[in-house]
Amino acid sequence: MLMNRRILTIYTKELTELLRDRRTLIAMIVVPIALYPLLIIGSVHLLSVQDGERKTEKITIGIQYDPEHPEDKQPAVWHLQRQLHAARDIIRDNRDDDPDDVVSNGLASIEHMDIVVVSDVEQAVALGACDVGVVYQSNGSANQNPTQQRVTIKYDKAELRSESAVARVREVFELLSRNLTMEILIQENLPFWILDPIHVSAENVATPQKVGGMVLGSIVPLVLVLMTITGAIYPAIDLTAGERERGTLETLIVCPVPPVELMTGKYLVVATVAMMGAALNLISMGATLHFGGFTKMISASGDTELPLEVLPVILVVLVPFAMLFSAIMVAVCSYARTFKEAQNYIMPVILAALIPGGVAAMPGTELSGINAYVPVMNMVLLAREMLLGHFELLTITKVMLSTCVYAGSAVMVASHVFSTEAAIFADSASLKASFSRQFIHPTKYPTSTLALITTAILFPIWMFVQFSIQPAADQSALHTFQMTAWLMPIALVLIPVMLLAYFKVQIVSALGLSGAKPRYLVAAILIGLGGWIPAHELFALQDAISPVPKAILESNNTLMSAFENQGLWVPLLLIAVIPAVCEELFFRGFLLSGLRNSTKKWTAIIIVACVFAIFHIILIKFVITAVLGIVLGYLCWQSRSIFPSILAHMLHNGIAVSIAFIPSIAEKMGIDKLAPTDHLPVHIIAIGTAMVVGGIVIAKDSQAE
Amino acid sequence: MPIIRANQLRKSFPTPNGTLKHAVDGVSFEIEAGTIYGLLGPNGAGKTTTLRMLGGLIAPTSGEAIIDGHNVGENPFAVKHSIGFLTANTGLYQRLSPREILQYFARLYGLAPERTKERVDHLIDWLDMHSFADLRCGALSTGQKQRTSIARALVGDPIVLIMDEPTLGLDVLSNRIILDFIRREHDHGKTIILSTHYLDEAETICDRIGLIHGGKLMAEGTMEELQAASGEEKLSAIFLKLFGEAQGEDENGRLLA
Numbered sequence: 001m002l003m004n005r006r007i008l009t010i011y012t013k014e015l016t017e018l019l020r021d022r023r024t025l026i027a028m029i030v031v032p033i034a035l036y037p038l039l040i041i042g043s044v045h046l047l048s049v050q051d052g053e054r055k056t057e058k059i060t061i062g063i064q065y066d067p068e069h070p071e072d073k074q075p076a077v078w079h080l081q082r083q084l085h086a087a088r089d090i091i092r093d094n095r096d097d098d099p100d101d102v103v104s105n106g107l108a109s110i111e112h113m114d115i116v117v118v119s120d121v122e123q124a125v126a127l128g129a130c131d132v133g134v135v136y137q138s139n140g141s142a143n144q145n146p147t148q149q150r151v152t153i154k155y156d157k158a159e160l161r162s163e164s165a166v167a168r169v170r171e172v173f174e175l176l177s178r179n180l181t182m183e184i185l186i187q188e189n190l191p192f193w194i195l196d197p198i199h200v201s202a203e204n205v206a207t208p209q210k211v212g213g214m215v216l217g218s219i220v221p222l223v224l225v226l227m228t229i230t231g232a233i234y235p236a237i238d239l240t241a242g243e244r245e246r247g248t249l250e251t252l253i254v255c256p257v258p259p260v261e262l263m264t265g266k267y268l269v270v271a272t273v274a275m276m277g278a279a280l281n282l283i284s285m286g287a288t289l290h291f292g293g294f295t296k297m298i299s300a301s302g303d304t305e306l307p308l309e310v311l312p313v314i315l316v317v318l319v320p321f322a323m324l325f326s327a328i329m330v331a332v333c334s335y336a337r338t339f340k341e342a343q344n345y346i347m348p349v350i351l352a353a354l355i356p357g358g359v360a361a362m363p364g365t366e367l368s369g370i371n372a373y374v375p376v377m378n379m380v381l382l383a384r385e386m387l388l389g390h391f392e393l394l395t396i397t398k399v400m401l402s403t404c405v406y407a408g409s410a411v412m413v414a415s416h417v418f419s420t421e422a423a424i425f426a427d428s429a430s431l432k433a434s435f436s437r438q439f440i441h442p443t444k445y446p447t448s449t450l451a452l453i454t455t456a457i458l459f460p461i462w463m464f465v466q467f468s469i470q471p472a473a474d475q476s477a478l479h480t481f482q483m484t485a486w487l488m489p490i491a492l493v494l495i496p497v498m499l500l501a502y503f504k505v506q507i508v509s510a511l512g513l514s515g516a517k518p519r520y521l522v523a524a525i526l527i528g529l530g531g532w533i534p535a536h537e538l539f540a541l542q543d544a545i546s547p548v549p550k551a552i553l554e555s556n557n558t559l560m561s562a563f564e565n566q567g568l569w570v571p572l573l574l575i576a577v578i579p580a581v582c583e584e585l586f587f588r589g590f591l592l593s594g595l596r597n598s599t600k601k602w603t604a605i606i607i608v609a610c611v612f613a614i615f616h617i618i619l620i621k622f623v624i625t626a627v628l629g630i631v632l633g634y635l636c637w638q639s640r641s642i643f644p645s646i647l648a649h650m651l652h653n654g655i656a657v658s659i660a661f662i663p664s665i666a667e668k669m670g671i672d673k674l675a676p677t678d679h680l681p682v683h684i685i686a687i688g689t690a691m692v693v694g695g696i697v698i699a700k701d702s703q704a705e
Numbered sequence: 706m707p708i709i710r711a712n713q714l715r716k717s718f719p720t721p722n723g724t725l726k727h728a729v730d731g732v733s734f735e736i737e738a739g740t741i742y743g744l745l746g747p748n749g750a751g752k753t754t755t756l757r758m759l760g761g762l763i764a765p766t767s768g769e770a771i772i773d774g775h776n777v778g779e780n781p782f783a784v785k786h787s788i789g790f791l792t793a794n795t796g797l798y799q800r801l802s803p804r805e806i807l808q809y810f811a812r813l814y815g816l817a818p819e820r821t822k823e824r825v826d827h828l829i830d831w832l833d834m835h836s837f838a839d840l841r842c843g844a845l846s847t848g849q850k851q852r853t854s855i856a857r858a859l860v861g862d863p864i865v866l867i868m869d870e871p872t873l874g875l876d877v878l879s880n881r882i883i884l885d886f887i888r889r890e891h892d893h894g895k896t897i898i899l900s901t902h903y904l905d906e907a908e909t910i911c912d913r914i915g916l917i918h919g920g921k922l923m924a925e926g927t928m929e930e931l932q933a934a935s936g937e938e939k940l941s942a943i944f945l946k947l948f949g950e951a952q953g954e955d956e957n958g959r960l961l962a
Contacts, residue, residue: 009812013801020800247796251857253762254792255813256785 006257010265011272018235018269027234028273032227032281036288058112059165062130062154064121073117080115080134087172090179109168125154131165208305213387216306220285221383222361224278224314225376228322229329229353231277232270233346236329239266240414241342263330263415271326278318286311307387314383317396320403321379325353327410334417360384369467372398373460375406401614402459409456416449444509446500451594454499455611462491466617477562481574488578492586500590511589516641519698524635524644526695528651531628532659533688535652536680538624543677548620560660571657580650587612587629588636588645596637605633628652631696638699648695707735708865708896709742709759713768716754728754730920731768736898736913738864741891743911744900745944751920752900753793756869759898760790772865786814789863791854793870799843803834803853806842807860814861828856832886848879855886866890868899872906884910908940916947923947 018024063080065073088110118124121133137150151173155166185192193199204211243249252262286308332349336342353376359365360380367381378399385395469483500510508514542548563571587608595604609629613622632645639645659666669684680688716729729751736742744752757763759770761781769776775783798806807828811821829838832852837845842853851871858866871887872880887897887910901907907914908928915925924931924947928940935943 006813006815009809013798013805013809016805017798017800246799247792248798249796250762250792251796251810251854252813254760254785254790254858255810256782256815256861257813258782 007261007265007268010257010262011268014239014266014269015272018238018273021238024234024238024273028231028277029280032277032284036281036284040285040288056109056112057161057164058114059132059161059168060114060116060130061165061169062116062118062121062124062133064133064135065117065119067119076136077115077117079136083176084110084113084172086179087175090175110172113168121154125156125162128156128159131155131159131162132169134169207389209307210389212306213310213389216289217384217387218361218363220311220387221314221380222357223285224282224318224383225321225353225357225380227281228274228278228318229325229350231281232274232322232326232329233350235270235273236326236333237336237339237342237346239270240330240333241336241339244336245338260412260415263334263411267326267330267411267414270330271323274322274326275315275319278322279315282311282315307389310386310389314386317382317386317399318379320400320407321376324375324403324407324410327407327414331410331414331417334414356380367395367399370460370464373402373463375403375460378402405459405611405614406456409452412452413449416447442504442506444506445596446503446505446510446590446594448594448598450499450503450505451591454496455591458491458495459611459615462615463617465491477558478566481562481571485574485578488582492582496586496590510593511585512593512636512640512642513589514641516639516643520635520639520641520644521647523695523698524648525651526691526698527631527635528648529655530688530691530695531631531648531652532655533680533685534692535624535628537685538627539621540677540679542620542623548677563661568658568661571661572654575657576650576654580646580653583612583615584632584636584642584646584649587615588632589642592633592636601637605630605637608633631692634696635699644699706738708738708773709734709736709898710771711735711755711759711768712770714755714758714765714770715767716751716758716763717766727920729758729765732917732920732922733768734915734922734925736896738896739891739894740896740912741887741910742896742898743907743914744898744917745902745904745907745914745940746900746917747902747948750917752917753869754920755917756790756867756898756900760788760867761785762790786861787863788865788867789858789861791858791866791868791871793873797842797845797850797853797857800841802839802841803845803849803856804829804838806853807856810857810860816861824860824862828859831859832856848875848882851875851879851883855883859890864896866895866897868897870901871899872901872903880906904940904944914940916944918948 061080063076065076091110116124116130118129118133121130121135124130125133133154135152135154137152153166153169153173156162181195182192185194206214243252253259289306290308328349329346332345333342336345356374356377357380360371360377365371365377365381367378367385371381372378372395382396382399385392465487466484469480469487497507497511500507539548559571559575591611592604592608595607599607609626609632612629613625616622616625632649635648636642636645669681679685712733714729714732715727717725717727720726732751732755734742744755746752754763758765759772759777761777761784764778764781769778771777772784773787775787777784797803798809801809804825807825808821811824816824829835832855834849834852834856837849842850845853855871858868868887872883875883884906887899891897899911911928913925913927914931916923916931924934924943926934931940931943932938935946937943937946
């Protein structure tokens with residue numbers, strides 16, 4: 001465990017040094033502890049003060065009069081004044097039962113109204129001479145015969161004062177209107193309920209915690225994400241560009257320590273500080289909300305309670321996020337030679353993170369489909385779901401797994417950049433020049449960095465493609481299969497091949513396009529033909545341990561109906577041939593050969609198999625796909641050729657399709673109408689297992705070179 | 706049996722205008738165990754790049770270097786274990802003390818905890834660092850920093866010590882301390898390769914001297930051999946004579962130090 005000890009040494013030293021820096025301490029501890037109480041309490045106070053002020057603020061109401069009839073001027077004012085007095089009396093009459101009620105506010109809001117007479121109400125409001133204008137529409141009829149009265153309130157929507165004034169004046173008239181209705185009802189001897197023949201009321205069934213979660217969920221996740229990012233900035237710069245600027249990097253490179261370990265140690269420190277920052281932020285925020293009277297304030301009506309106990313859980317979920325962002329920051333800062341340069345690089349990264357974070361914070365964005373795979377967005381959404389009390393294991397797994405894929409790639413990139421000669425020795429060469437194509441040496445295999453970055457970028461793109469071509473309700477699933485068949489070669493073959501060409505990597509060796517020895521093909525045939533049997537049993541076993549959702553089990557039927565009225569070659573081409581070729585070229589070709597030189601055999605095969613499984617969206621089938629990926633990866637590694645794994649993959653998928661579409665095959669094996677969770681007859685299991693094991697043994701034994 | 710062997714070492718860097726610059730252009734030499742070898746040349750001659758290739762910090766574009774039986778290009782980690790490297794503009798961690806820095810690097814070299822303490826105490830004795838061993842490096846003088854850096858280079862108990870400009874920017878007193886130290890290490894059987902452009906310093910301390918200019922090794926040998934070959938007595942004269950000739954050949958009209 002020498003490697004771990006060295007990483008630990010680096011980790012301890014970097015953390016010690018960082019914590020001795022006053023700037024870190026201020027950014028990490030003082031800011032969150034002091035900031036939240038000030039920010040939250042301050043803004044809450046300000047809001048409530050403003051709100052209260054607006055209700056009691058003096059407003060001016062303008063009344064229209066006709067300059068040609070100056071004698072109407074005073075009566076109009078009196079009329080409005082009478083109305084205001086009447087409203088005030090109504091409120092006074094009702095006030096005794098509940099003096100704390102909004103009615104008392106209403107009283108205050110009526111007290112402070114001034115009336116002015118203007119010749120042009122609209123202009124007066126627009127110029128701000130009065131806050132609102134009241135215009136009575138005279139209908140000319142006698143007062144004795146009451147008909148509907150019409151009042152128009154003119155206001156300026158662009159003025160906050162005018163907007164709150166219109167609400168207050170409108171309240172007055174509504175109050176009068178209600179009162180008038182009552183009087184009429186009494187006069188006509190009608191019951192009051194006639195005003196409201198169907199009384200509708202909506203009742204909230206959400207628990208107070210859930211409502212509180214909703215309140216917190218709209219803001220807390222984004223703030224936490226931001227704080228985590230902010231916390232990582234300073235250490236990320238200090239440990240990379242800072243180290244280079246101070247000239248200590250060279251002394252580190254002199255040591256017999258692989259750059260990956262150096263980088264891992266440093267990266268873990270950044271992640272730790274980011275986590276500590278996030279934790280402190282969370283504690284400070286929680287404490288402020290709890291003790292700052294915020295809870296009491298929003299739960300005055302009793303139906304809101306902040307689910308503060310979920311916050312620690314969110315902190316746990318934040319771990320992979322902190323790891324991802326620390327990795328990205330460290331990778332970005334590794335390109336910089338000076339502190340200043342690093343700061344310039346960081347800004348776009350933060351802005352780029354804000355966009356998905358902001359989109360996620362908008363109400364209505366849901367944690368489903370592609371959103372579960374978009375970095376930052378998935379974390380914000382997951383935190384919100386948790387605050388709402390939704391804990392869905394599958395979704396959490398999706399978010400965590402995809403975040404881990406991104407984080408791993410970022411760390412690899414960082415260590416690659418960090419060990420680039422031009423990056424270490426500022427005086428030796430131009431960093432930019434060393435990235436230009438003209439100085440790239442032709443190589444046989446892609447670097448692990450190229451392979452992993454490409455994978456990390458393709459992953460969300462491929463997810464997006466998959467979700468966007470899901471069939472609509474009226475569409476046949478055939479459309480999805482056709483689209484996949486078109487897009488897969490572009491995403492998984494064309495893009496990697498173009499990248500390989502740009503970076504002067506030999507396509508033939510990188511994708512393993514050289515021929516394989518016949519025995520590997522024999523092994524591939526055995527595995528391809530027999531593989532579905534253990535795979536089927538594994539799935540049945542998994543179902544026995546944790547039952548598989550019905551929808552997944554029924555996917556076979558949708559498959560069948562999608563290819564109705566099509567020849568067998570259509571599903572064979574779309575499900576067996578194209579995916580086998582494309583997926584093998586990408587996973588076993590591009591990705592595995594990228595890891596071939598820098599990673600141990602089994603680590604590489606397992607990483608590729610897991611990525612292969614994650615790309616297959618349906619997480620229920622993760623285990624089976626991963627196991628298949630391991631077998632295919634082994635076949636490819638041993639043979640140093642892509643063809644055996646393409647052959648095995650194609651046969652495997654082809655058999656699954658054939659069994660589904662040609663009932664007589666299954667009948668001959670005595671397994672007609674095979675459900676995905678049924679067990680196969682023992683002799684068939686034995687044959688299938690023997691074929692796979694035989695194939696693996698052949699691939700293993702013939703490792704002559 | 707030479708302990709260091711450089712064979713046709715070459716290093717080319719891309720430049721921003723798209724051309725290649727040959728910082729080191731086919732340098733070959735051998736160094737016997739237990740000697741002090743001086744690499745002399747003007748600024749930009751390729752001294753530092755040569756030393757960095759020997760130390761496994763950068764990979765040669767072509768050619769090879771063997772140190773203590775390990776090929777630097779193929780097995781840089783084995784090489785790094787057996788060498789100590791003192792860089793020219795050495796930085797120290799400002800917020801750590803010399804003792805902490807030594808402990809850190811000792812662990813990076815894979816020393817066990819008890820061995821680490823022993824080694825660090827020994828180096829603090831050896832370089833007389835007691836007075837400042839527990840102060841933060843940010844507060845040390847240039848000479849104290851240089852001693853700390855040397856101790857850092859020695860922490861893995863290397864058999865070969867590579868020193869890039871060890872006396873650059875030091876006052877007379879600190880200079881004396883460093884030179885004394887190099888002699889003492891030499892007396893203890895260490896092989897030392899150093900680069901400098903202080904000629905008299907090289908003359909007094911080095912067993913063999915290599916003169917490097919424009920990425921090429923112009924002349925190499927003991928002081929006597931160099932005197933015999935050039936017909937000059939003083940190293941500065943030899944230096945000027947050789948580089949004067951070289952300059953005539955240099956189509957770029959490269960400068961002299």
